[in-house]
Amino acid sequence: MGGEFVLRKPRNGIKCRRFDRCNTMRQTETELFSEETRERRRGRRRINGSFFLEMIIFFRPSFSNFLFLSLFILSSSSSSVLTTETEYLSPRNQTLRPLEELNKLKAINQHLSKINKPSVKTIHSSDGDIIDCVLSHQQPAFDHPRLRGQKPLDPPERPSGHNSRGLRPKSFQLWRMEGETCPEGTVPIRRTKQEDILRANSVSAFGKKLRHFRRDTSSNGHEHAVGYVSGEKYFGAKASINVWAPQVQNQYEFSLSQIWIISGSFGNDLNTIEAGWQVSPELYGDNYPRFFTYWTNDAYQATGCYNLLCSGFVQTNNQIAIGAAISPSSSFKGGQFDITLLIWKDPKHGNWWLEFGSGILVGYWPSFLFTHLREHASMVQYGGEVVNSSPFGAHTSTQMGSGHFAEDGFTKASYFRNIQVVDWDNNLVPSPNLRVLADHPNCYDIQGGSNKAWGNYFYYGGPGKNPKCP
Incomplete structure (x- = not known):
């Protein structure tokens, strides 16, 4: 029952769960922003403000999920417990508070390691x-x-x-x-x-x-x-x-x-x-x-x-x-x-x-x-x-x-x-x-x-x- 913490594939549509995919999406966001800036400077196209806002709204959750998951993986490296998915976190915990979440997960994993004993x-x-x-x-x-x-x-x-x-x-x-x-x-x-x-x-x-x-x-x-x-x-x-x-x-x-x-x-x-x-x-x-x-x-x-x-x-x-x-x-x-x-x-x-x-x-x-x-x-x-x-x-x-x-x-x-x-x-x-x-x-x-x-x-x-x- 011991072992490393394992991240399972989510059952719902969280857009950014893997490190390489997160990097790809961040790169895409940067490239899009740079391309739009160049277009404006050249006078080829006028940026539509609402379109630009939609792009920010679309990509921002991905970056937040990337930051949260990076902390999540760090906290699990010292864990000897089996896993849970982010869907188990209460709505109160969905707000991004990295240090608070990190400390909470560490405390939970430490407690689990005390009461869950090795099994035959x-x-x-x-x-x-x-x-x-x-x-x-x-x-x-x-x-x-x-x-x-x-x-x-x-x-x-x-x-x-x-x-x-x-x-x-x-x-x-x-x-x-x-x-x-x-x-x-x-x-x-x-x-x-x-x-x-x-x-x-x-x-x-x-x-x-x-x-x-x-x-x-x-x-x-x-x-x-x-x-x-x-x-x-x-x-x-x-x-x-x-x-x-x-x-x-x-x-x-x-x-x-x-x-x-x-x-x-x-x-x-x-x-x-x-x-x-x-x-x-x-x-x-x-x-x-x-x-x-x-x-x-x-x-x-x-x-x-x-x-x-x-x-x-x-x-x-x-x-x-x-x-x-x-x-x-x-x-x-x-x-x-x-x-x-x-x-x-x-x-x-x-x-x-x-x-x-x-x-x-x-x-x-x-x-x-x-x-x-x-x-x-x-x-x-x-x-x-x-x-x-x-x-x-x-x-x-x-x-x-x-x-x-x-x-x-x-x-x-x-x-x-x-x-x-x-x-x-x-x-x-x-x-x-x-x-x-x-x-x-x-x-x-x-x-x-x-x-x-x-x-x-x-x-x-x-x-x-x-x-x-x-």
């Missing part, structure tokens, strides 16, 4: 993803000073009462639909491209959540419908999460369903571990539901990131690509699909492990990443979150869950079922005193319940903008 195999997914099979000890986690030179740990003891046996589907992510897999001793990592970073506000903001605080009504547009437990010491959580593909109104919003493991205050020292599925056009460039992880130890300020986009989470599995699309997803009044996630603290070493489905260990968050979570969690949350950017001054129509309210029930509303926590003695137990809360119930709501088949559960979600949610 590359898999192209039907959804456009490129999956790199990276040697386990070369994954981004081991760039961390505390992990440098180490290898992934062996699996820990599972919590008592956890049943890791069950049917394992052959594939539950799109990249594996053709039967491809990564070799033993490697981990599958979704390759980050230049256009992924260009969608972010900045290189430093790429792969991070905006800072926000749950239960604060002015929480920067983040809205929730969650079940939660608090007041005790918690050492993990488990739930089966219904997977949908909600509609997201614009690139700057997302919709997710996840488990939060939380400790500390909702201030600068908040520690969280998060895992679930999300639809995020800004992060991934599409509207597929994708499996994701997240962590922070300072309330989303400077630490942590999604997936493997920084050093932190250590992946141990060669079957699951974090950040890759989940398939299938549920359909309204049709088939239902859910994923079971278990997060728990290893009693022996103190690391927080993640399991997907029936006994598939994904990896772990080392305990040293955290402050409060080195000991235990003080709260566990389960549920949905959306970003409401209030487009055009109205509430967003971004959906949560299935896009239907909780009262619509099975096959219509989204759900969490078999909601449990891990206690101090590494036992999985039903979540005691599970409470439910929706920030804006006219936009997204939640209803809880309990039965023998599903244990503790709730339905949640909604359409966002509607007559009661203007």
Whole structure:
């Protein structure tokens, strides 16, 4: 996946892409101007002002493109990334600002060289993803000073009462639909491209959540419908999460369903571990539901990131690509699909492990990443979150869950079922005193319940903008 930056042939009519052609067109411009000047001096022909203006307008973009591409090629000479075309630059970046563009491209390429690691195999997914099979000890986690030179740990003891046996589907992510897999001793990592970073506000903001605080009504547009437990010491959580593909109104919003493991205050020292599925056009460039992880130890300020986009989470599995699309997803009044996630603290070493489905260990968050979570969690949350950017001054129509309210029930509303926590003695137990809360119930709501088949559960979600949610 390394290699030199390659300029591809454009798909649209940019007139000057090659160095020799640019020189030819500049020469043509000079010759035409000289010929016209000679004609005027000899009195043979009177120059038509509008014709001369048209010539300038015709040739000036070519010279600008030549200058821009010269800088573009210079900036790529130090790059180890695959490429993008100028069409990926946002309209804001189309204005010629050579130094600014050069510095931006250098920063992007330097960041890509850190997170895209050499691979022993590359898999192209039907959804456009490129999956790199990276040697386990070369994954981004081991760039961390505390992990440098180490290898992934062996699996820990599972919590008592956890049943890791069950049917394992052959594939539950799109990249594996053709039967491809990564070799033993490697981990599958979704390759980050230049256009992924260009969608972010900045290189430093790429792969991070905006800072926000749950239960604060002015929480920067983040809205929730969650079940939660608090007041005790918690050492993990488990739930089966219904997977949908909600509609997201614009690139700057997302919709997710996840488990939060939380400790500390909702201030600068908040520690969280998060895992679930999300639809995020800004992060991934599409509207597929994708499996994701997240962590922070300072309330989303400077630490942590999604997936493997920084050093932190250590992946141990060669079957699951974090950040890759989940398939299938549920359909309204049709088939239902859910994923079971278990997060728990290893009693022996103190690391927080993640399991997907029936006994598939994904990896772990080392305990040293955290402050409060080195000991235990003080709260566990389960549920949905959306970003409401209030487009055009109205509430967003971004959906949560299935896009239907909780009262619509099975096959219509989204759900969490078999909601449990891990206690101090590494036992999985039903979540005691599970409470439910929706920030804006006219936009997204939640209803809880309990039965023998599903244990503790709730339905949640909604359409966002509607007559009661203007």
